[in-house]
Amino acid sequence: MPLMKIHVLKGRTSAEIEQLLDGIHQAMVTAFKVPERDLYQILNEHEPAHFRALDTGLDIPRTDKFIMVEVVTRPRSQTEKIQFYEGLCQVLHERCDIGSSDVMISMVENTDEDWSFGLGRAQFLLGDLATHRPGK
Template sequence: MPLVKIHMIEGRTQEEITTILDALHRAVVESFDVPEDDRYQLVLEYPADHLRALDTGLGFTRTKKFVLIEVVSRPRTRAQKEHFYENASSALLRKCHVGSTDVMFTFVTNSDEDWSFGLGQAQFLTGAL
């Protein structure tokens, strides 16, 4: 955990998607100190005319390589989030050729009682995790 949703314009190859997923997972592990096998990711692809993400007045242009990374997580510190933004952006540029102006992040924070990983139990609450 966390759950990472990657929203992108359709058209990438399976190899490109795998590289994006791997780069983001590495950033999660390094930034949030979670176990390597703690991996929950969803890829959501949209036709180009179904995803709009303008620059919010920052003066840059988005391309078709744009990705919106939505992180659903227990509370994280400001420093952890900033580290994640930097790690993920650097990895996406280095490994996937996605420029930093084409990467947007958002966090949705919830609590321990909002997670069940199976068995109809809240493992954070029961002490299993």
């Protein structure tokens, strides 16, 4: 948690996808201070005719490296969100040669009662996660 939904155009190699997913995870762990094993990612590849993303009139150039990241998460502070936006663009530029103009991010917030990680349990509400976190 958070759950990352990543949308890209088809055509990347397996190695490029692995670098992309690892970079997104690194940025999320750094900005949100979550454990390394908080890893929930879904990557969807789209044909060019099925994936459109303009720039809301901001004159932001897009290329075929464009990615859209939807983050489903518990509430985060404004500072954490800005750190994630900036950190994600930086790590994707360094690892994947994706420019910040090709990174779109949307946050979707929910609460602890909206998560079950399995076993039919609401782990956040029942306190299950506190006993499995490093250092606790």
